[in-house]
Amino acid sequence: MRYSGFEVIKEGIFGQKGWRPVWRNPDPKPAYDAIIIGGGGHGLSTAYYLAKEHGLTNIAVLEKGYIGGGNVGRNTTIVRANYFLPGNSEFYSHSLRLWEGLAQDLNYNVMHSQRGLINLFHSDGQRDAFARRGNAMINQGDDAILLDCDGVRRILPYLNFDNARFPIYGGLYHPRGGTARHDAVAWGYARAADQRGVDIIQNCEVTGIDIEGGQVIGVQTTRGAIRAGKVGIVVAGRSSQVAAMAGMRLPIESHVLQAFVTEGLKPCIDHVVSFGMGHFYISQSDKGGLVFGGDIDFYSSYAARGNLPMQEHVMEAAMTLMPMIGQAKVLRSWGGIMDMTPDGSPIIDKTDTDGLFIDCGWCYGGFKAVPGSGFSFAHLMATGHHHPPAAKFRLNRFRDGAGLMDEEGTGSQHNLH
Numbered sequence: 001m002r003y004s005g006f007e008v009i010k011e012g013i014f015g016q017k018g019w020r021p022v023w024r025n026p027d028p029k030p031a032y033d034a035i036i037i038g039g040g041g042h043g044l045s046t047a048y049y050l051a052k053e054h055g056l057t058n059i060a061v062l063e064k065g066y067i068g069g070g071n072v073g074r075n076t077t078i079v080r081a082n083y084f085l086p087g088n089s090e091f092y093s094h095s096l097r098l099w100e101g102l103a104q105d106l107n108y109n110v111m112h113s114q115r116g117l118i119n120l121f122h123s124d125g126q127r128d129a130f131a132r133r134g135n136a137m138i139n140q141g142d143d144a145i146l147l148d149c150d151g152v153r154r155i156l157p158y159l160n161f162d163n164a165r166f167p168i169y170g171g172l173y174h175p176r177g178g179t180a181r182h183d184a185v186a187w188g189y190a191r192a193a194d195q196r197g198v199d200i201i202q203n204c205e206v207t208g209i210d211i212e213g214g215q216v217i218g219v220q221t222t223r224g225a226i227r228a229g230k231v232g233i234v235v236a237g238r239s240s241q242v243a244a245m246a247g248m249r250l251p252i253e254s255h256v257l258q259a260f261v262t263e264g265l266k267p268c269i270d271h272v273v274s275f276g277m278g279h280f281y282i283s284q285s286d287k288g289g290l291v292f293g294g295d296i297d298f299y300s301s302y303a304a305r306g307n308l309p310m311q312e313h314v315m316e317a318a319m320t321l322m323p324m325i326g327q328a329k330v331l332r333s334w335g336g337i338m339d340m341t342p343d344g345s346p347i348i349d350k351t352d353t354d355g356l357f358i359d360c361g362w363c364y365g366g367f368k369a370v371p372g373s374g375f376s377f378a379h380l381m382a383t384g385h386h387h388p389p390a391a392k393f394r395l396n397r398f399r400d401g402a403g404l405m406d407e408e409g410t411g412s413q414h415n416l417h
C-alpha cells in the first residue's frame with residue numbers, strides 16, 4: 001500500500017481494516033548476494049540504498065533482536081550538519097540533504113522537523129571556535145548564524161544567562177538542524193527495503209563469519225549458515241565483537257550513553273539547545289516530553305543502561321542552563337551502547353578480507369548519519385569504490401595516523417577522544 005492522506009481517510013471510513021504489516025517476516029534463504037549484519041538505522045538504510053541505487057535486491061538484513069531495538073530507537077533524535085573538519089563536513093551535509101527528502105523517498109512520515117539548533121558558547125575563545133565552525137559550515141553550503149547574547153535571548157528567553165560560572169555569551173544557530181522520530185526512521189527504511197525485495201530477518205544473531213582463502217563466503221547464525229559473497233558489518237556498539245569473528249581488532253571502545261525524558265508538557269522548548277560548557281542537549285518531543293542527554297559513561301561496557309553519577313552530572317548541567325527544568329518530572333531514562341573511535345569520526349571501509357565491509361564508529365552522533373551512511377556504504381559494497389562524501393572514513397588512519405579527523409561534532413570540548 002502506498003501511504004497517503006487518501007488512504008488514511010479511506011481506512012477511517014471503512015474501519016481501519018486495510019492496514020497490513022509493513023514488512024514481511026521471511027525465513028532465511030540458504031544464500032544471498034549480500035548480507036547486512038545489524039538491523040539498526042545504518043543496516044536498514046544500507047540495504048535500502050543497495051536495492052534502490054544499485055539494483056541489488058537479493059539481500060538479507062540479519063538482526064539479532066527486533067527492528068528499532070538498538071540505538072536507532074534509543075537516541076535523542078538530533079539531526080544536524082554542523083561539522084567542522086574536511087571529511088566530516090561534506091559527509092554530514094550530504095546526509096542532511098537526504099533527510100530533507102526522506103519522508104517522500106520512503107513514503108513514510110519520519111517526522112523530520114527542522115526546528116533549528118543552537119550551540120551555546122560561554123567564553124571569547126569558544127566564540128572564536130564557533131565562528132570558525134560556522135564559516136566551515138557556510139563554506140560547505142550549509143547554514144550557520146553566529147548570535148550574540150541578545151540574539152540568543154530573543155530566541156531562548158528561558159535560559160539562565162547570568163550564571164556566574166558559565167554566562168551565556170552567544171550561540172551558533174543552525175536553522176536546518178532539528179529532530180526526527182527515531183523509530184519511524186527504522187520502520188520507514190525497513191518497509192521501503194522490504195518493498196524492494198530485501199529480506200529482513202529478526203531474531204537471527206550472527207555467531208560467526210566464514211572466510212575461505214581470504215574471501216568471505218557467508219555467516220553462521222542462530223538460524224543456520226547463510227552464504228553470501230558480500231557481507232557488511234553494521235552493528236554499532238557490538239562492532240568489536242562481530243569484527244572479532246573475522247579476526248579483526250577494531251580501534252573501538254563501547255560505552256553507554258544515557259538519555260532522559262520528562263512527563264509531557266505544553267510546548268516550551270521549540271529548538272534543539274546544546275550547552276557549550278557541559279555535555280548537555282535538549283529538545284521537546286512532539287508528545288511534549290523534554291528529551292535530553294549528556295556525556296557517555298566514562299567506562300567501557302556492553303550493558304545498555306546507565307548509572308547514577310552520570311545522571312547527576314546531566315541533571316546538574318540541565319539546572320545550570322535552564323533552572324525551570326527542575327519543575328519537570330523525569331519519567332524514564334535509558335541507555336544505548338556507543339561505538340567510540342579514538343578520533344570521534346566513523347569508519348566506512350573495506351576490510352583485509354575480500355567481500356567483507358565495515359560501517360561503524362559513529363560514537364554518539366550516528367542517528368543523523370543514517371541516510372548518508374547507508375548511501376555511502378551501499379555505494380562501497382556495490383561498486384568497490386569509496387563514495388566521495390565518505391571517502392575519508394578509512395580504517396588505516398588508525399594504523400598510520402594519517403588522516404585522523406579529531407572531531408566530536410557538537411561543539412563542546414572533547415572529554416574522551
Ligand SMILES: Cc1cc2nc3c(=O)[nH]c(=O)nc-3n(C[C@H](O)[C@H](O)[C@H](O)COP(=O)(O)OP(=O)(O)OC[C@H]3O[C@@H](n4cnc5c(N)ncnc54)[C@H](O)[C@@H]3O)c2cc1C
Nearest residue numbers: 038040041042064070071072075076078206336366367368
Ligand atoms: C541515548 C542516546 C542518544 C543519542 N542521541 C543521538 C542524537 O541525538 N543524534 C545522533 O545523530 N545520534 C545519536 N545517538 C547515536 C545513534 O543512535 C547511533 O550512533 C546510531 O543509531 C548507531 O547506528 P544504528 O542505528 O545502526 O545502531 P543500532 O540501532 O544499535 O543497530 C545495530 C544493530 O545490530 C544488531 N546486532 C548486534 N550484534 C549483532 C549480531 N551478532 N547479529 C545480528 N545483529 C546484531 C543490534 O541488535 C542492533 O539492532 C544517540 C545514541 C544514544 C544511545
